Amino acid sequence: MLDWLRxxxxxxxxxxxxxxLALAIVVELFALRQRRRTAQRRxxxxxxxxxxxxxxxxxxxx
Amino acid sequence: MTTFARFWYRYxxxxxxYPLAGRLTPLFxxxxxxxxxxxxxxxxxxxPTDWQxxxxxxxxxxxxxxxxxxxxxxxxxxxWSAISLAFNTRLSAMMAxxxxxxxxxxxxxALWTGAFWGRPTWGAYWVWDARLTSTLIxxxxxxxxxxxxxxxxxxxxxxxxxxxLALVGAINVPIIYFSVRWWNTLHQGATxxxxxxxxxxxxxxxxxxxxxxxxxxxxxAVALYRVRSIIVExxxxxxxxxxxxxxxxxxxxxxxxxxxxxx
Numbered sequence: 291m292l293d294w295l296r297x298x299x300x301x302x303x304x305x306x307x308x309x310x311l312a313l314a315i316v317v318e319l320f321a322l323r324q325r326r327r328t329a330q331r332r333x334x335x336x337x338x339x340x341x342x343x344x345x346x347x348x349x350x351x352x
Numbered sequence: 353m354t355t356f357a358r359f360w361y362r363y364x365x366x367x368x369x370y371p372l373a374g375r376l377t378p379l380f381x382x383x384x385x386x387x388x389x390x391x392x393x394x395x396x397x398x399x400p401t402d403w404q405x406x407x408x409x410x411x412x413x414x415x416x417x418x419x420x421x422x423x424x425x426x427x428x429x430x431x432w433s434a435i436s437l438a439f440n441t442r443l444s445a446m447m448a449x450x451x452x453x454x455x456x457x458x459x460x461x462a463l464w465t466g467a468f469w470g471r472p473t474w475g476a477y478w479v480w481d482a483r484l485t486s487t488l489i490x491x492x493x494x495x496x497x498x499x500x501x502x503x504x505x506x507x508x509x510x511x512x513x514x515x516x517l518a519l520v521g522a523i524n525v526p527i528i529y530f531s532v533r534w535w536n537t538l539h540q541g542a543t544x545x546x547x548x549x550x551x552x553x554x555x556x557x558x559x560x561x562x563x564x565x566x567x568x569x570x571x572x573a574v575a576l577y578r579v580r581s582i583i584v585e586x587x588x589x590x591x592x593x594x595x596x597x598x599x600x601x602x603x604x605x606x607x608x609x610x611x612x613x614x615x
Contacts, residue, residue: 297407297408297410298401298406298407299406299407300406300407300408300472301407303408303411303468303469303471303472304407304408304410304411304468306468307411307414307415307464307465307468307469308411308414310461310464310465310468311414311418311461311465314457314460314461315457315570318453318454318457318574319574321453322574322577322578322581325578325581326577326580326581326584329581329582329584329585329588330584332585332588333584333585333588333593333597334597336588336589337588337594337597340589
């Protein structure tokens with residue numbers, strides 16, 4: 291096992307590469323979740339400020 | 353109107369694409385995990401040691417997919433940008449916006465893994481080689497694209513400015529791809545091409561392709577998840593989203609608007 295981790299003397303390079311990919315993915319997934327939460331919170335606040343308009347005004351504003 | 357055209361018209365609308373993206377995200381996430389597990393298994397336990405580079409060559413299993421993704425995602429962004437400029441469609445601009453951070457991530461990973469492969473193999477982490485330099489420019493184009501979007505408050509204006517940058521920057525992608533042929537580079541030429549038999553062992557190719565498809569599935573899952581956040585950011589005030597939130601409140605008193613949007 292330890293021998294395998296050593297990667298024939300190239301362990302530092304191999305694991306630095308794979309480790310950075312793993313870190314990049316973790317950071318991206320964390321950022322994704324944060325963005326989602328912020329967006330939902332802002333949307334909830336916006337709706338609390340502006341109650342739903344009557345049905346016939348509800349078309350898309352664009 | 354043909355069925356094909358009707359499909360595109362229907363899902364060009366954020367209101368109908370939003371729930372579809374929500375259903376597809378977990379599907380692609382599962383595919384990505386399975387392919388990555390299989391690919392890593394082949395890369396570390398099945399594929400033999402390279403006779404010339406030793407175990408250091410195992411870095412290419414993530415370096416090559418990362419570099420491919422970085423280039424390809426940029427072209428996809430340019431494609432959606434062109435569509436959004438030509439037809440003034442909101443969702444295509446949102447897709448371009450959703451892909452940019454992941455493209456930047458892959459460009460960074462391609463450069464990083466390349467450096468850690470180059471040190472033991474070439475003797476240097478970095479050289480100002482045409483392929484490396486043009487890939488660094490690709491990373492800067494991604495960062496510039498994201499920064500430009502972030503600097504413009506009006507999302508529709510940001511769409512147009514960013515689309516223009518994406519289209520102009522797309523010229524860099526063929527430069528990266530052909531750099532190893534056009535210039536005398538330290539970076540090696542293409543090992544895998546569409547027109548010739550790959551110059552590598554079958555198991556090595558299998559591992560690399562599995563990880564490439566894993567990177568694809570990951571990118572699709574992440575982009576779909578991100579585009580849903582972007583839709584919420586940009587369309588929260590619109591009628592369909594308020595109705596979505598109101599419907600869920602009607603079904604259950606506890607359900608928050610966020611609960612509705614999680615669908």
